[in-house]
Amino acid sequence: MPSALGRHPGEKIEVPPPPFTEGAFPCTDCHDPEIPVNRTRRPMEMAHAEIVLHHDEEHRWCLDCHSAESRDKLHLASGALVDFTESYRLCGQCHGDKYRDWRAGVHGRRSGEWNGHKTYLLCVNCHSAHAPKFQPLKPMPPPVRPEGLAGRGEPK
């Protein structure tokens, strides 16, 4: 079973809160356990229409990760329930090499102290679970060319 721990037994991984869409959590606010679950694969229309799955969408669907029985949880392939704060265990099932690197601090970003307390980012803090490809960014401005620097002649 994947461990929720860091590189050493007993080492706790501190992560920021998962990036929920505002008002989306807890899921049970809307998903009443009394309502029967529709397990048919279908585009979302009534709710979650903004979610377009670009994450192995040929093979995957909501309930592969989200638990239908315990709506506020995720589930592993084994059926074991996982909190959203430990979603890396779920991601790690398929992306084992990245999970291993992340736990060693090679994949992903850490902040805090190099010799002490560190905070890890969750996979989903950088990769949207529904469309995980990292989005391109606008670069910051290029440096001024030497001929344009103050004190070194007039800019061309």
Next chain:
Amino acid sequence: MKQTLPSRREFLCAVASCAAAATAAGCSDLTHTGWFQSRFREMSEAEKKDLVAGLEKSNTARFGKEVTVGVEPPMAGAEFGYALDISRCIGCRRCVYACVEENNQSRDPQVQWIRVLEMDKDKGVDFAHADAYYDAEQVPRDGHFYLPVACQQCENPPCVKSCPVGATWREKDGIVVIDYDWCIGCRCCMSACPYGARHFNYAEPQIPAEQLNPKTHYLGNRPRSKGVVEKCTFCIQRVRNGRYPACVEVCPVGARKFGNLLDPDSEVRAVLENKRVFVLKSELNTRPRFFYFYGL
């Protein structure tokens, strides 16, 4: 015709008496700073304390806010190493600007310690065809990869060997530092550095007071003056207090890794032991402590 210039003996006597007069006149801040300042490396703790107090006072007055100047020594058991994942870097230059803000580089004329090179995937790591001035709506651009370069913190640093006055040296934790008060601005180190990592203040550095980072280190990000060389120090003011360098914490793709090479559990050690790693211009035997790797 009779020679009217003072003899060597007369000249030296005059200089000595002027110096004695200045000291006697109670110019206490002249003893360890300014003209009579000795080499930082040779200063006693008391002298460093005096020096720092003077610098804090003058910088606080100059920028209108409380500026601290630290002299934290290297930590025992720590030798710093850095690893950068070039399979992840997207060339967004967030690191460049975070570094400028953290380390009080001059805004005008512009000084930047990190240079991000755009390279062709077809050519590989090829400095002759690299472009530092790329601009685009979005990065990464197709067919390109990005290689940020700053000081490589060499174990065998050519810059240190080339300095005629000993104003730059390698500390026990592996950081190559500069004493800006001892630098004579000859720029020998700049021509000796094979990585273009050293930068010169051609004009008086301009930093808006509200943008000044007031937490400084004597050998790092304290405000510099015109005519001295500067470069990356792994954010000495942060790392000697246990923190990560600013570029590590800002990188949106997490390509930058920092840690203690002597600690088998550090991120850099994990990179060195498990990834394909290279250093720039290894043929020069500079032995960089800055490693590039392919994380994918």
